[in-house]
Each structure stands twice: as C-alpha cells, then as structure tokens.
Amino acid sequence: MVKDHHVIEALGKTKVVIENGEVVSVGEPLVEYCPLFDKIDNAKKLDKDYIKWNMEKRIREFGMCTKERVVKMPDMMSFGISEILKTNRELGQIDCVVGVCEGVGTLLITDPEIIQGVGGRVSALISTTAIPEVIEKVGKENVLNPDTADLDPIKGLEMAIEKGYKNIAVTILPSRTILELREYPLPDDVNVYIFVAHTTNASDEEVEIAFKNADVITACASDKIRDYAEKEEVYYSGSKVPLFAVTEKGREFLDNRLEKIGKALTAKDYPLKRETHPYPLI
Template sequence: MVEDKHVIETLGKVRVVIENGEITEVGSSEMKYCPMFHAMHGVEELNEEFIRKNINFRIKDFGMCTPERVIEMDDLVTVGISEILKTNMEMGNIDCVVGACDGAGTVIMTNPRVVQGVGGRVSGLVSTTPIPEVIEGLEERDSIVLNPETAELNQLEGLKIALDKGYKNIAITILPSPMVKEIREYPVDDDVNVYIMVAHTTGATPEEVKMLFDNADIVTACASKAISEYADKYEPYYYGLKVPIFCASEDGRELLDNRLEKIGKPLTTNEYPRNKDDAPHKLI
C-alpha cells in the first residue's frame, strides 16, 4: 500500500500527523492563546482537545489531506496571505503563485480561486505524500505539480518551472528556511519580479528573522517572539493588531495595500509602539 502521511505544524508550532484521513499524532505547544481563534470561536486555550477538534473539522469540511480535498475557494478571512495573492492575481499584478498543497507538494498555480483554495485554511506543510485525486484536481485547473510521484516540497524548483514557463511576476509562499535567501539570490531577468511571502513563522530564531526581512516581501507575525522583537526595533510597515502582517519590502507593502484598499480597510501603518494588548501568548 502506498504511504499516505502528511505532517503539518499548526496553532503554535504543534506537530500534527494525518494518515489515511485520521489524526495519528498531536504534539504540544507552549502557546496557549490565540486572539484570532478566541475572536472567531471563543477558544480560551489551545489544548490538545481543541487542536484535534480543529484539524478534524478541516478534514471533514474541505478534505484536508484526503482525496476529497476542495481545490477552489472564495475568500476566507479579510486579510491573509492567500487573500493578498488572490486579489493581486485578479488585478494582474501576479501571473502565478508557487505554493504548497497537501497531497501534491509544490504547485505552480495561475487560477486565483485555486490559490485561495490551496492556501486558505491549511497550516505549515512540513511533508506530504501524493494523493492522485488532489493532483488531478489541480492539473485540471491548469496548475503544475512539481513532482506528482513524490509530492516534493521545493519552492526553488517551483520558481525554476515558473521561469521556464515564461511568467514574469511570480509570487512564492514558503515557510522560514534558508531557501528564502536562495530564492532571492536566484538569477532572473531584469523584467522578472519575484515576490516572497513567508508564513507560519512561530519558533523562528532571531537570525532566521533577520534573514527573512532581508530577503522576503511579506512576513506574517504568527506567534513569533523574534519577529515581534525585530518589528519593535526596526519598525516596518504592517497591518493588523492581534496577529500583524509585516511588510519586509516596498513591493510587499504595495501588494498588501492593494488587498486592503479592495476591501475598504485602512492601509498599512508604521505606528509604534504597537498595541499588544491582545497578542498570542506565549510568543515562541
């Protein structure tokens, strides 16, 4: 039998393993409170019981890590990485997105609703194995799966495919890793723009965070202690109070502002000190 095993990090860098549609492992986290989950679901504590309930909901609701995976979705929250990308694709600012999908690995996407569907409600994908139905669904919607045989996660190789296809405005979603710097330093023609969006940053080290802000365009705060401290020192533009989205470049700020303007929200600000009354805790 072909292995079916998917490893994600969620809700404060908790490791969760899903095999054959069932949760087989749930780790623990020092983070016990998230203002987003408190606001949306009234959750007071991110304990193992809630984490299991939340992941099981995702499995049943949109088929995460199963053959029933929903590929296309509409906007889920007002401002997240997938919403920023979807809006800018619809505006023509982004030609394709190199992202990661459970059951497929690295995917090159050109359909805004697929970008939203793939990235909207999943957490940090650490590893995954191929699910033929998911791969077929993506390919039917004009997406390119980097390696259908292995569901490999490699955003640099995804960038290379996007370049080979002739795309000029390429966005990449990625977790904190040295590959962020490799992608930024990869040689491209003068008329090519590569936008790097880093998500699921909880647990990143101060050294990693500096590298992210030196090379990325947008960096999500999540429950990262190092990002919070970096932002307070260097005061980048941002949006949001509870779990901010930080602009690591002017390009990132423009992409984020495009989304904010579309939905009628105040644009990015660099007002410091930030209000941290309702931040995740504890930060990791």
C-alpha cells in the same frame, strides 16, 4: 505503495500527523492562546483536544489531506497571505504563485480561487504524500512532482520561470531557503516576491534573513518578528496578528488587499499593543 502520510504544523506550531483521513498524532502546542482561533471557534486555549478537533473539522469541511479535498474556497480572513495573493493575482500584479498543498506538494497556481483554497485553510505543510485525485483538481501540469509530492520552492521557482511567468510570488516558511530564493539568478524580465508564513518560534537568524530578503512576513506568535519590525518600523496592518510589508512592493500588495476590503492602509503605529496578540510570544 507509499503510505498516506501528511505532517502539518498547526495552531501553536503543533505537529499534527494525518493518515488515511484520520488524525493519528497531535504534539504539544507551543502557544496557549491565539485571538484568531478565539474569534473563529471561541477557543480560549490551544490545547491538544481543541487542536485535534480543529484538524478533524478541516477534514470534514473541505477534505484536508484526503481525495475529497476542495481546492477552490472563499476568503478565510480579511488579509492573510492567501487573501493578499488572491487579490493581487486578480489585479494582474502577480502572474503565478509557487505554493504547496497537502497531497500535491509544490505547485504553480494561477487561479485566484485555488490560491485561496490551497493556502487559506492549512497551516505549515512539513511533508506530504501524493493524492492523485487532488493533483488532478489543481492540474497535473502545475505540480512539481506528481509522483512524490515534493516540497521544493527553489525547483518550483525554476518551473515557473521555465513556463514563462514573469511576476512570481513564492510562499515559504522561515529558513535559509529565503536567501536562496532572493539570490537565485533570474532572467532580466522576471521578478520574484517572497511571502513568509508560519513564523512562530523562528530563530534570530531566520528572522534577519526574512526581513532582509522577503516582501511580506506574517507575525504569527513570534516575539522576534515583532521585535525586528519595531526596531525597523516596518509598515504593517493588523492589531492582533500583524502582517509586515517589508519592501515597497510588499506594501503595495498588502495595500491592494486592504483597499479592496475597505480597510485603512498600512501604518507604522509603534509600539505594537502586544497584550492583544497570541500568548505566549516565542
């Protein structure tokens, strides 16, 4: 029997290991302060004790990394990536999201509430093992590999195309796989939109690949993402942890969400006011 083992990069890009519903390891955070978690939990410092407490809270509240996992949840933020995807799925701008979930691996999501529930409460998923009860909740037919819970966005995209989806969004971490997604040979009637998350400590190469190939990118605690966006004067929204709309379609997706929640639309107000952003930026 495969050991229940889930690796997540969480607050401050901290490696966290969860087994059998217990936090068994918390690494060293790379970021000391994040305004989002200050707002959510009044957390003034991202230390190991707080990160462990936060992970345990997620396990208690929605069953993260357990068979009790709740997969349909309300919005977490005003306009995070999952909220943007949820809104644009509701509007019919996106047919399907290729995403990931602990206990499931790569999966196809068409239900807006599952888009939010799966993506809105978990940071970067590095590896996971299958939890059959969670797989049943999201639909076994939507899971890339129900036995091994593989994380493979390229194969996820292939699966979405095979199922006949035409406007496909893919969520992904900074990597050369972004380039593979953009260069994937698509049928003429298929569009792929790339959403890049968890960019803290991304390399120069990863940042350049992201801005040249993605549609929407989160700033997280990345100095390089902010530097590149300022150089190119990319449209964005958010005063503390901006989301950058790199393409016109990305801007449309972001503006659709902002319009729904009554916020001002994307802007090009530079330089960014970094004194309100996470610390340190890396």
